[in-house]
Amino acid sequence: MIEQNKQRARLNQQRLEREKRERLLAAQEQARAAQELERQSEEQASRQVINAAAQPVRVPPTPIQPAAPALTVARICDQAGNFFAREVCRLRECNKASQASDPICVNFRRMEENNRALQQTE
Numbered sequence: 001m002i003e004q005n006k007q008r009a010r011l012n013q014q015r016l017e018r019e020k021r022e023r024l025l026a027a028q029e030q031a032r033a034a035q036e037l038e039r040q041s042e043e044q045a046s047r048q049v050i051n052a053a054a055q056p057v058r059v060p061p062t063p064i065q066p067a068a069p070a071l072t073v074a075r076i077c078d079q080a081g082n083f084f085a086r087e088v089c090r091l092r093e094c095n096k097a098s099q100a101s102d103p104i105c106v107n108f109r110r111m112e113e114n115n116r117a118l119q120q121t122e
Contacts, residue, residue: 072099072102072103072104073089073090073093073094073099073102073104073105074102074104076089076093077089077090077093090104090105090108091108093105094108094109
């Protein structure tokens, strides 16, 4: 009986030592897994930083502003007081290159050409 108790105690001691080694190995494996997970998250974070730096910055498109109504000779000279002031304003504006295609300026040029043609025939 004493021998049986000694053998049980020895087997129990061996079992306890084996369980202790298994717990130690499990803890080491868990620590390695945690380190690997941390390393992977650091790599992913560095890849995201590199990818973010490589991607062009997206600037939202500027909203398209409606074009301001074109300033025609008529609009510019409507504020000139009387008939003579308005005609002088129209002549002055029609001398500008930016107003060359304005209908009033085209009409002035035709009238001027007609007047020159009449003066030459006289």
